[in-house]
Amino acid sequence: METPARISVLQRVPFFAGLDDEQLGTVAREAHEVPLKKEETLFQQGEEAIHGYVLGWGRIRLDQTTPDGQNVVLRYMGPGDLIGTVAVLRRVPFPATPVALEDCLVLSWSAPRLADLMERFPKIALNAIGVIGGRLEELQARLQEVATQRVERRIASTLMRIAHQSGRRSEGGGVEIPFPVSRQDLAEMTATTLHTVSRTLSAWDQQGIVESRRSSHLVIRKPHKLVEIAEQA
Amino acid sequence: METPARISVLQRVPFFAGLDDEQLGTVAREAHEVPLKKEETLFQQGEEAIHGYVLGWGRIRLDQTTPDGQNVVLRYMGPGDLIGTVAVLRRVPFPATPVALEDCLVLSWSAPRLADLMERFPKIALNAIGVIGGRLEELQARLQEVATQRVERRIASTLMRIAHQSGRRSEGGGVEIPFPVSRQDLAEMTATTLHTVSRTLSAWDQQGIVESRRSSHLVIRKPHKLVEIAEQA
DNA sequence: GGTTCTATTTGCGCTGCAGCAATTGCGGCG
DNA sequence: CGCCGCAATTGCTGCAGCGCAAATAGAACC
Numbered sequence: 001m002e003t004p005a006r007i008s009v010l011q012r013v014p015f016f017a018g019l020d021d022e023q024l025g026t027v028a029r030e031a032h033e034v035p036l037k038k039e040e041t042l043f044q045q046g047e048e049a050i051h052g053y054v055l056g057w058g059r060i061r062l063d064q065t066t067p068d069g070q071n072v073v074l075r076y077m078g079p080g081d082l083i084g085t086v087a088v089l090r091r092v093p094f095p096a097t098p099v100a101l102e103d104c105l106v107l108s109w110s111a112p113r114l115a116d117l118m119e120r121f122p123k124i125a126l127n128a129i130g131v132i133g134g135r136l137e138e139l140q141a142r143l144q145e146v147a148t149q150r151v152e153r154r155i156a157s158t159l160m161r162i163a164h165q166s167g168r169r170s171e172g173g174g175v176e177i178p179f180p181v182s183r184q185d186l187a188e189m190t191a192t193t194l195h196t197v198s199r200t201l202s203a204w205d206q207q208g209i210v211e212s213r214r215s216s217h218l219v220i221r222k223p224h225k226l227v228e229i230a231e232q233a
Numbered sequence: 234m235e236t237p238a239r240i241s242v243l244q245r246v247p248f249f250a251g252l253d254d255e256q257l258g259t260v261a262r263e264a265h266e267v268p269l270k271k272e273e274t275l276f277q278q279g280e281e282a283i284h285g286y287v288l289g290w291g292r293i294r295l296d297q298t299t300p301d302g303q304n305v306v307l308r309y310m311g312p313g314d315l316i317g318t319v320a321v322l323r324r325v326p327f328p329a330t331p332v333a334l335e336d337c338l339v340l341s342w343s344a345p346r347l348a349d350l351m352e353r354f355p356k357i358a359l360n361a362i363g364v365i366g367g368r369l370e371e372l373q374a375r376l377q378e379v380a381t382q383r384v385e386r387r388i389a390s391t392l393m394r395i396a397h398q399s400g401r402r403s404e405g406g407g408v409e410i411p412f413p414v415s416r417q418d419l420a421e422m423t424a425t426t427l428h429t430v431s432r433t434l435s436a437w438d439q440q441g442i443v444e445s446r447r448s449s450h451l452v453i454r455k456p457h458k459l460v461e462i463a464e465q466a
Numbered sequence: 467g468g469t470t471c472t473a474t475t476t477g478c479g480c481t482g483c484a485g486c487a488a489t490t491g492c493g494g495c496g
Numbered sequence: 497c498g499c500c501g502c503a504a505t506t507g508c509t510g511c512a513g514c515g516c517a518a519a520t521a522g523a524a525c526c
Contacts, residue, residue, distance in 0.1 A: 147424035191380035
């Protein structure tokens, strides 16, 4: 990827917001490109954080695994998202593993370069606070959800959140989720089992709220109904 | 509180780490003091974030309340902790309510002053990333716990965490928790009910693992046993 | 010292949801 | 075109832990 192309990617990265094109050029020239094929991991949870990354294209799922092998999906990430940067800046091992859901292109900077960039462009540090703070709030909300709401409600909330982030209007007033989400994925996002997710979606399918018959793309047919479920006490 | 006293407080605040005493003096002189009595709140969840705070003395619990009135304890905070600062920097409403567990002294800075300080001392922004990043990791760990472990294990983990943060060795090889923790508090920390917490602690009390007879201070008599429970699959 | 108030304990019944297992349907591949 | 593999579905069973409610014990207050 040429520098101008990189710049146009970086322009959309909140982490680099407020830098002019010349400054972005500096940032871009110091980056390395890391191509990532579907299913591949960018790094492994527990590894030393030597590089910080920004997702250029593609979609990545961030997994955290327990010592006994259980998995929790921390978040989904799209173009412009930071990956592993917090660990680099805090000098701690990566706390999770990013898995490519489709072919991706990632930009990387070494820890010292990142530190250097932040020193030269203090705006970056402020942006970082914003980005990390946003994730903190998101996690607080999720913790609250898992702690206080029952499964059906959590699944509804999660679907609406995904739809909001990446949904596309489909014909007939519905919202379509443009990438495959397995029952297992939903289970790991909502802290339940794939069985319960399956049962819940089946029920909704029969009520015409969603369309989710066996691994076709998920379509939300009656968003208002889902919102209702997500908000009921 | 005189400036020198404030400085000695600020020296122990990670947010201001790496500043020399002269710089800390600048920071200290721009602060306001906010005394806080037991049970009082520093601000309310949802309010506009006009000031950022640092806890000087005392102990504070950070609560998040759902629209329907349920409560989740996000964290306990002690001297040197940041309160509400993330919200100020992100220009969003406070996402939670800090409640004083005992009489506290809090230092405050207005949003513009805070921004100004961060500009003059870029180290502060870097420190902020570290602090916020730490909380992010902590929350990720808790989410994982709630999502994958059963109640008994979560209570054990939580007790060990509290003991680690603020426990004191008591005579007889036990660890004592020096401030009162109600069953309700533990329930809100572990995402369960006070009933289940009570039952669990009773059982442990009978096995001699902890000492928790009706609201005397909590003493952990056999920490190794608790660790065992916290780690068993 | 007695009374009230609140936190805690504990019994009991119920249920949401996990766990298991068998079946089914879809997509891919030879 | 038919076979294979994997995700999803679904019935059944069991139980962890929630909710309700009554009893009890400290603490606080007069």
